Amino acid sequence: MKEEDLSVILNKVEELQALLVFSQRSIPFLQDIFTFVNDMVPVLQQLRTSVETTSEKLPKASKQLDKVTTATEVASTEILNILETMFTKIQGMQTEARNRNAEIEALKASAQEIAERLHLLAIPSGNGDERAAFIGACEKHFEGVAALISSEKEIAELDTLQSDCTNIMIALQVQDITAQQIAAVNKMMQSVDTGLNRLLKHFSKVQTETEPPKYKHRRLDIVFDVSAEYQGGEERQHLADSVIEETKQAEKGKPEEGVKRGKKRRARKGNTTA
Amino acid sequence: MAALKFLVVDDSLTMRRIVNNTLKTIGHENVIEAGDGKDAMAKLLSEGADFLITDWNMPEMNGLDLVKWARGNAQFAKMPILMVTTRGNKEDVIEAMKVRVNNYIVKPFTAQGLKEKIDQILKTVEVKPA
Numbered sequence: 001m002k003e004e005d006l007s008v009i010l011n012k013v014e015e016l017q018a019l020l021v022f023s024q025r026s027i028p029f030l031q032d033i034f035t036f037v038n039d040m041v042p043v044l045q046q047l048r049t050s051v052e053t054t055s056e057k058l059p060k061a062s063k064q065l066d067k068v069t070t071a072t073e074v075a076s077t078e079i080l081n082i083l084e085t086m087f088t089k090i091q092g093m094q095t096e097a098r099n100r101n102a103e104i105e106a107l108k109a110s111a112q113e114i115a116e117r118l119h120l121l122a123i124p125s126g127n128g129d130e131r132a133a134f135i136g137a138c139e140k141h142f143e144g145v146a147a148l149i150s151s152e153k154e155i156a157e158l159d160t161l162q163s164d165c166t167n168i169m170i171a172l173q174v175q176d177i178t179a180q181q182i183a184a185v186n187k188m189m190q191s192v193d194t195g196l197n198r199l200l201k202h203f204s205k206v207q208t209e210t211e212p213p214k215y216k217h218r219r220l221d222i223v224f225d226v227s228a229e230y231q232g233g234e235e236r237q238h239l240a241d242s243v244i245e246e247t248k249q250a251e252k253g254k255p256e257e258g259v260k261r262g263k264k265r266r267a268r269k270g271n272t273t274a
Numbered sequence: 275m276a277a278l279k280f281l282v283v284d285d286s287l288t289m290r291r292i293v294n295n296t297l298k299t300i301g302h303e304n305v306i307e308a309g310d311g312k313d314a315m316a317k318l319l320s321e322g323a324d325f326l327i328t329d330w331n332m333p334e335m336n337g338l339d340l341v342k343w344a345r346g347n348a349q350f351a352k353m354p355i356l357m358v359t360t361r362g363n364k365e366d367v368i369e370a371m372k373v374r375v376n377n378y379i380v381k382p383f384t385a386q387g388l389k390e391k392i393d394q395i396l397k398t399v400e401v402k403p404a
Contacts, residue, residue: 076288084295166299166385169292173382176286177360180331222285223331228360228381236362236380237387243367244378 051196058193059214062186066217069179073219076175083169090165094158097151104146111142173230180224187224190215277304278401281323283314283340284358285332289381293327293358293388300389311335315343318350324401325392326350330359330366341373354395358383 115138119131193214229236280302282293290307297305306321308314312334317323326344330337337357344350355375359366362380370378376395379387 073288080288080291080295084291087295087299162299166296169295170382170385172288172292176284176289177381179286180360223333223336225331225360227363230382233362233380233382237383239364240362240367240378240380243364244371247368247371 048200051200055193055196055200058189058196062189062215062217062220065182065186066220069182069217069219072175072178076172079172080169083165086165087162090158090162094155094162097155097158100149101151101155104150108142108146112139115139177228177230179219179222180228183220183222183224184226184228186215186217186220278302278324279304279306279322280325280327281306281308281314281317282327283308283311283332283337284329285310286329289329289358296385296388299385300392302392311337311340311343314340318344324353325395326353326355327358328355330357330361330370338369338373341370341375345374352399354399354401356391356395358388 112135115135118138119134280297282290282297282305284290284293284307287309290309294305294307297303306317306323308317310332311328314326314328315335318326326341328337328340335343337359341355341357344353344355357370357375357378358381359378360381367378376399377391379391
């Protein structure tokens with residue numbers, strides 16, 4: 001055997017030895033990795049189960065939200081139906097009460113006339129004081145009767161009733177606002193579910209089939225404003241009013257700017273022609 | 275003077291009824307409704323209106339686009355328009371003013387508030403009943 005061959009063999013043996021030493025050192029490390037992976041498998045299984053369960057529950061929650069929106073819409077419609085009937089009745093009663101008041105005023109005038117004629121019949125050569133007393137007594141009697149049958153109080157109460165009904169109706173705006181808030185939550189749940197499904201795909205070799213839309217509900221599939229709120233309407237209106245005022249003031253200032261620009265243009269033209 | 279004809283546009287049936295009834299309590303009985311901007315366009319062209327009250331967020335065509343269309347149409351360019359919406363940010367109001375709504379009311383509004391806005395508009399805009 002040549003010396004060169006021997007040195008090649010020795011080199012190879014040294015390499016093999018180094019490899020064996022390296023392997024010996026890495027085996028515990030690899031063992032740790034295998035142990036870790038083994039420990040992770042049940043955790044990942046649990047995670048997968050949890051993600052699957054959540055993914056199943058989200059569409060159910062969406063359905064519940066749809067039921068809530070439906071229920072509030074139905075209730076609002078029922079309340080509005082009743083309120084509209086009340087408005088009609090109240091209006092009718094207000095008209096009757098006002099007409100009755102007008103009739104009472106007309107009766108007062110004729111009662112005065114009757115009193116004067118009665119007095120003329122009863123005391124033809126009338127003593128002035130007696131006449132005044134007689135008419136005063138008749139008027140007082142009629143005022144008393146009129147006060148009993150007067151509709152003023154009734155009209156005032158009907159006005160209050162109408163105002164209360166209007167306030168109830170206005171408060172029903174909560175239905176529209178909460179429907180928008182619920183639609184926003186539904187959209188958020190849909191996004192979370194999409195993310196979870198993407199995660200599930202990593203756990204499963206089976207391709208998920210295209211499922212029918214789980215978040216499409218007529219009452220939740222609306223165009224919503226994410227910032228819709230029932231509270232704080234007054235402050236938001238003040239802000240809107242101040243912006244409108246600023247915009248209108250700014251627009252009023254614009255014609256003056258146009259006039260200034262025109263003057264500058266004319267001045268420049270004058271310079272060039274000169 | 276002939277009664278003004280109002281067109282109320284909102285995708286919420288509840289809101290349309292609320293605005294409709296509020297208009298009636300403040301003396302405006304002649305009211306028609308539309309469920310979105312597209313429906314409103316069709317109603318304006320077929321039935322006409324003197325005053326437009328519109329929501330912003332609607333399907334098919336939102337309120338802002340409806341206003342832009344109306345202002346671009348000679349027949350409705352000067353029609354009084356009131357925006358009624360949940361959007362209360364400064365940027366939203368500015369955007370609405372840019373498309374030339376006459377006034378802006380934030381939901382939830384009061385009956386008195388709606389009346390005041392309508393009266394303010396009617397003071398500044400000449401309206402010829404259709």
